Amino acid sequence: MSWAYEFVELDKAIHDRASFDCGEAEINVFIQTQAAKHMKAGISKTMLLPLSAPLSNDKYPICAFYTIAPSSIIRDTLPEALSKKLPRYPVPVFLLAQIAVHLKYHDQGLGKITLVKALEYLWKINSRMRAFAVIVDCLNKNAEQFYLKYGFKTLCDNNGRTRMFIPMKIVAKLFQ
DSSP states (O other): OOBOSSOEEOOTTTEEOTTOOOSOHHHHHIIIIIHHHHHHHTSOEEEEEEBSSOOTTSOEEEEEEEEEEEEEEOGGGSOHHHHTTSOSSOEEEEEEEEEEEOGGGTTTTHHHHHHHHHHHHHHHHHTTSOOSEEEEEOSSHHHHHHHHHTTOEEEEEETTEEEEEEEHHHHHHHHO
16 A cells, blocks of 8 residues: 555544554654644644555554644854844744654655655745744654754754754755
8 A cells, every 4th residue: 555645634533543653652652642632722733644545444544744833942052153143032943843654664765755745834834934944853863863864953952852953044945
């Protein structure tokens, strides 16, 4: 079976969250129990790529997903060359809060596709609601290596995780 053609908004009535397993318990728990609640509360949005055919329960399994949310950073956490051009109050950014691919689809390029789709979505939002950058808080060293490969730079330590960023100016170059 193959995945669908486009990412869609999480809908717990039609998407099978229980079967999702990316190999990271924290992320599995998020998609299975928290993502829909966060969307209902208006604090984040989860977009997913479902399988093209439903399971016997008539729900579509999740092949990959990303979750985004608005956020802000203080300019002192940015490299000096960037920070001196910004105001002293918190700077708006987009948080790429979660990104994951089901274990069945690892090593098929779906991580890259998911990241590109998330960045494209944020680039479109940025035309109406401006932000300075996209930030991620890496779960582990593998995640750090993944984001480094796609142009993210290390920003700072955030609660024991490496926070990375990519300026929206760079993201815009990908889609213009």
